[in-house]
Amino acid sequence: MEERGKAVCIGEDVDTDMIIAGRYLRTKDRKVWADHAFEDYDPEIAGRLKGSVIIAGKNVGCGSSREQAAIALKEAGVLAVVSPSFARIFFRNLVNTGILVFETDEIKCTDGDEVIFSADEDRVEVGGVRYDAKPISESMKEIIRAGGLIEYMRKRR
Amino acid sequence: MTTLSEKILGGREGSFVDRKVDRAFAHDGTGVLALDSFRKMGGERPENPDNISIIYDHIVPANNSTTADLQHELRNFSKDAGINFYDVGCGICHQVMSEGVCRPGEIVVGADSHTCTLGAFGAFATGVGATDMAAIWETGETWFKVPETIQVNLEGKLTGHTEAKDATLEYIRMLGMDGASYMALEFTGSGAESLPMEGRLTMSNMAIEAGAKAGLFYSDKVTAEYLAHLGIESERQAAENPSYAKEIDIDLENLSPMLAVPHRVDTGVPVEKYAGTALDQVFVGTCTNGRYEDLKRFADIVRGRTVKVRTVVVPASRSVLEKAVSTGILLDIIQAGCAIGTPGCGPCLGMHMGVLGEGEVGLSTANRNFKNRMGVGAEYYLCSPSTAAASALAGEIRSPEEN
Numbered sequence: 001m002e003e004r005g006k007a008v009c010i011g012e013d014v015d016t017d018m019i020i021a022g023r024y025l026r027t028k029d030r031k032v033w034a035d036h037a038f039e040d041y042d043p044e045i046a047g048r049l050k051g052s053v054i055i056a057g058k059n060v061g062c063g064s065s066r067e068q069a070a071i072a073l074k075e076a077g078v079l080a081v082v083s084p085s086f087a088r089i090f091f092r093n094l095v096n097t098g099i100l101v102f103e104t105d106e107i108k109c110t111d112g113d114e115v116i117f118s119a120d121e122d123r124v125e126v127g128g129v130r131y132d133a134k135p136i137s138e139s140m141k142e143i144i145r146a147g148g149l150i151e152y153m154r155k156r157r
Numbered sequence: 158m159t160t161l162s163e164k165i166l167g168g169r170e171g172s173f174v175d176r177k178v179d180r181a182f183a184h185d186g187t188g189v190l191a192l193d194s195f196r197k198m199g200g201e202r203p204e205n206p207d208n209i210s211i212i213y214d215h216i217v218p219a220n221n222s223t224t225a226d227l228q229h230e231l232r233n234f235s236k237d238a239g240i241n242f243y244d245v246g247c248g249i250c251h252q253v254m255s256e257g258v259c260r261p262g263e264i265v266v267g268a269d270s271h272t273c274t275l276g277a278f279g280a281f282a283t284g285v286g287a288t289d290m291a292a293i294w295e296t297g298e299t300w301f302k303v304p305e306t307i308q309v310n311l312e313g314k315l316t317g318h319t320e321a322k323d324a325t326l327e328y329i330r331m332l333g334m335d336g337a338s339y340m341a342l343e344f345t346g347s348g349a350e351s352l353p354m355e356g357r358l359t360m361s362n363m364a365i366e367a368g369a370k371a372g373l374f375y376s377d378k379v380t381a382e383y384l385a386h387l388g389i390e391s392e393r394q395a396a397e398n399p400s401y402a403k404e405i406d407i408d409l410e411n412l413s414p415m416l417a418v419p420h421r422v423d424t425g426v427p428v429e430k431y432a433g434t435a436l437d438q439v440f441v442g443t444c445t446n447g448r449y450e451d452l453k454r455f456a457d458i459v460r461g462r463t464v465k466v467r468t469v470v471v472p473a474s475r476s477v478l479e480k481a482v483s484t485g486i487l488l489d490i491i492q493a494g495c496a497i498g499t500p501g502c503g504p505c506l507g508m509h510m511g512v513l514g515e516g517e518v519g520l521s522t523a524n525r526n527f528k529n530r531m532g533v534g535a536e537y538y539l540c541s542p543s544t545a546a547a548s549a550l551a552g553e554i555r556s557p558e559e560n
Contacts, residue, residue: 013334013335013421015527017507017525017527017528017529017530018527018528018529021507021529021533022506022507022508022530023507023508023533025186025508026216026220026221026223026224026227026508027223028189028190028193028227040528040529040533058335059334059335059338059368062334062335062368063270063525063527064270064506064525065187065268065269065270065284065285065286066186066187066286067187067190067286067287067288068190070286085335085338086338087335087338087368088338088339088368088370089270089284089285089286092285092286092289093286093288093289096286096288096289097288137173139173139300148288149194149198149288149289149291149292150194150197150198150288150291153198153199153291153292153295154197154198154199157198157199
């Protein structure tokens with residue numbers, strides 16, 4: 001099933017401190033993380049995340065293992081993250097949070113471009129251009145389809 | 158034709174494997190979130206509490222009521238579940254695991270990105286997120302993609318005031334911040350064999366800063382002697398004609414003291430290049446450089462003199478603190494005018510004590526200098542404990558070789 005979202009474009013090497021700053025980690029309130037997402041990178045971004053697809057430069061999510069970075073995006077309504085390369089813990093956290101991931105060639109994008117994608121297909125269309133994505137494993141897809149690792153584990157019980 | 162990662166994980170590079178883990182740990186920060194996920198999964202008691210540790214290190218002691226309440230909840234859970242629990246003051250999770258818990262050949266996962274530190278023992282040690290950790294509590298296992306490996310070949314011996322941290326900043330400069338994404342590093346060569354365990358822990362610790370999943374040394378005589386002091390017998394490992402995706406060489410003999418400049422970790426340059434940069438704070442500690450040998454090198458330089466800039470020193474663990482007290486080096490450090498913190502992460506993650514103010518410049522022995530991490534609007538440089546000591550005495554960045 002095809003889904004659509006609006007592109008939010010970010011640069012290379014955006015680390016998880018940039019996605020959610022350490023000063024907001026002293027809570028379990030997910031809304032706080034969503035409200036302050038990308039604050040140290042560009043404070044305008046948080047308001048545009050609902051129904052968005054993050055189109056990132058290489059090495060997105062490097063640095064701290066803080067899962068709050070993935071949760072902040074989920075809570076704010078991000079549908080998918082697209083990048084030429086993901087830092088591996090962030091990649092795992094996105095999958096575990098139930099956010100679609102697409103590892104593609106570098107994408108030229110403008111904020112607001114329409115992004116068309118499908119959970120079942122390893123490709124994504126940004127501003128009318130199609131990009132093939134590296135396939136992810138079937139078990140990762142199962143976790144994403146379940147809505148995240150928590151839901152996946154609940155089903156397994 | 159097997160890398161150490163392939164041997165320990167029991168699969169060829171690129172394959173996915175499900176494996177029981179030998180050690181799993183989380184800290185006060187990630188543990189709270191892992192507990193939340195564990196409960197949402199319907200979990201009640203962890204599958205194998207003997208292999209699980211919770212180590213309080215990120216905000217210790219608690220800095221406000223919110224943190225205290227979160228810590229209170231996780232502390233109670235740990236005690237009820239029979240998990241190995243290390244309360245405030247025991248030290249940083251990676252350091253505590255290195256003091257007689259972790260062994261060569263084990264599969265170690267920690268809910269912290271610097272879990273790769275334990276690769277220094279020849280363990281496959283890697284960081285995961287909190288929900289991954291919750292699933293590991295639940296089942297005792299997780300999946301891994303067996304990584305490709307980059308060989309970091311070290312030749313020669315460190316000389317003068319050059320330390321393992323300088324070699325670390327050098328390999329990260331050479332690889333870049335994502336040069337080893339999804340991959341493992343293997344530190345090899347006569348230089349690797351010449352490094353004491355403390356230096357190996359420093360080098361493995363920062364593998365993640367090049368994006369690596371793990372950074373491993375082969376366990377050898379040095380490993381065996383270090384573990385024997387802790388009452389642990391260990392097996393030695395030998396390379397089995399590993400096939401590497403890439404190789405880089407570092408000559409330890411000709412390295413000079415290095416800095417990583419704001420706001421990236423892969424910006425390594427010789428310290429002299431920024432000599433004279435005025436400092437507002439020097440910080441010595443963290444899972445990278447808060448071990449006894451680090452404090453000793455710092456103390457040997459500041460002994461009998463007075464620092465010219467506020468300097469915060471945080472031992473990485475209780476045993477580091479105990480040794481620093483019993484050998485007298487802590488007194489030297491205090492008499493030089495330094496402030497001492499509770500064993501733990503200290504200001505590294507920017508959540509409490511020692512955070513820098515806007516416009517301030519700091520020098521730190523930590524592993525990250527990301528923008529705003531240790532204080533909004535501040536700049537910080539990364540260096541070795543010896544460079545930190547020479548610079549603290551000068552009040553500005555200075556190479557220990559000029560001290």
